[in-house]
Amino acid sequence: MGRAGQISPAFWLRTGGAPQMQISQNSRKRDMGRRKKLAEIDRLDGNPSRRLIEESGIEALGEPFIPEHLSDDARGCIDVIKQAMPPHIYSALDSFLLSAFATAWAIHKKATLVISDPKFQWIEASKRGAGVESPWIKMQRQQAALMASLGDRLGLDPKSRAALKMPDATKRKSKFAGLLGLDVSSHLKN
Structure with missing residues (x-):
C-alpha cells in the first residue's frame, strides 16, 4: 500500500486490489484442534465415551500391498506390521x-549399522575445517522422527496399541448385570 491508504500499482497487480488477510501461525494452530479418530480405531478402543460412533468418510477397500521398488528390509518391515495388526485395519490405500x-525404518537400520561400526567417526571436519557431527547421525535422528510420526498415524506406537481392544473381546460380567431383570447391555449397539 502507498501513502494515506492509496493502493500502489504493484500491490494492485500482485493482489488484484483486495487487501490480504494475514493469519498468524499461532492462530492456525489454535483453530486446528485435535483430529478425530477413525471409526474403526474408535471401535477397537472400546468406545470409552459411549457416544455413537459415526462412520467417517468412505471405507477404503482391498488389502495393503507391498510395492516392488522397496528394499528387502522395507518389505520385511511391512510384512511384520501386516502380521502384527488385526485384520481390516489397513486397506490398499494405506x-x-x-x-x-518401512522405507524410513530401512534407512534408520542402515544408519544404525554404520554408526555401530567400531571405526565410526562421530565428528567429521567440515569444508572450513570445523568439527561437525557425522551425517549418519543426522540421518538416523531424522528417520526416527519420521517413524514416530508415521507410526502414530498407523497406530504402531505403544500408546495407540495399548488403547486398542478387539470388538469381540470378552468383557467381565458386572456384579450389577442382572439387577434390572433383563440384559440391557445387549440391546445397546456401539
Missing part, C-alpha cells in the same frame, strides 16, 4: 503410508 514408514 500401502503408501506403510511404504513410507
Whole structure:
C-alpha cells in the first residue's frame, strides 16, 4: 500500500486490489484442534465415551500391498506390521503410508549399522575445517522422527496399541448385570 491508504500499482497487480488477510501461525494452530479418530480405531478402543460412533468418510477397500521398488528390509518391515495388526485395519490405500514408514525404518537400520561400526567417526571436519557431527547421525535422528510420526498415524506406537481392544473381546460380567431383570447391555449397539 502507498501513502494515506492509496493502493500502489504493484500491490494492485500482485493482489488484484483486495487487501490480504494475514493469519498468524499461532492462530492456525489454535483453530486446528485435535483430529478425530477413525471409526474403526474408535471401535477397537472400546468406545470409552459411549457416544455413537459415526462412520467417517468412505471405507477404503482391498488389502495393503507391498510395492516392488522397496528394499528387502522395507518389505520385511511391512510384512511384520501386516502380521502384527488385526485384520481390516489397513486397506490398499494405506500401502503408501506403510511404504513410507518401512522405507524410513530401512534407512534408520542402515544408519544404525554404520554408526555401530567400531571405526565410526562421530565428528567429521567440515569444508572450513570445523568439527561437525557425522551425517549418519543426522540421518538416523531424522528417520526416527519420521517413524514416530508415521507410526502414530498407523497406530504402531505403544500408546495407540495399548488403547486398542478387539470388538469381540470378552468383557467381565458386572456384579450389577442382572439387577434390572433383563440384559440391557445387549440391546445397546456401539
